Amino acid sequence: MEIEKKVLIGIDLNFETPFILRSAVSLFREASVKFYVLHIVPAGAFSFINKKKMLQSKTDEARKSVEHKLEETGLHYLNYEIFVSFGATASEILNFPKRIGIDIIAIGTHQRIGFKEFVFGSVSFAVAKNSICPVLLIPLKNIVESTEDELVKDPAISLINP
Structure with missing residues (x-):
């Protein structure tokens, strides 16, 4: 019997959410997985x-x-299970695996650097740097130019593995 993996998917409930969900799920198609979808207010x-x-x-x-x-x-x-948490985004994502025993965290990243990172902060960087488990960063750089309708129709796998 295969051991079920636990994957945390951190989402923001914006137009990028479907892309992040499809991208994370597409990478774990063959495995026995339970997804924990986490939104932080x-x-x-x-x-x-x-x-x-x-x-x-x-x-x-x-x-x-x-x-x-x-x-x-x-x-x-x-x-899957849905969780809604309240607090600082990076802290909540980092604390969740300690409570549930997550195997991997999947989150989107805007790949901000320099001044933009300083001003806006980088949740993905903070999570990747301080996580107790592996972190899958899903680049969102290529989807910013797409419309919301295009993102819903576009298969995530083509953007992950061009």
Whole structure:
């Protein structure tokens, strides 16, 4: 019996999400895998009076969005679990494998360097540098010029292995 691998896919719920999902899944087609899809809502986004109710609402909304992205990309058949977390993105991604025992982390990277990295930061760099498990960086540089409709139709495997 093959041991099931655990793959964490960090997503941002933007137009690049379908590409990241398809890219990560395409690399693990032949293996027995359970995918953990993680979306992080920045903690500073909530300074409301009824914080608990707002957090639950945001969690439900994010779960529905992730489900929609999985259906949109034709990946709803996968063995997966959805997690929504609140806090600093890099920290949350780095702490998740410690709780679940993840084998590999898959995240997108804009490949920012120099001043852009200094100003915007680099979650992927922080995760890759500090992770306790291997990190798969999915380059998003080539998809910035594509429209959202083109990304949904374009097979991810062609961009990973041109």
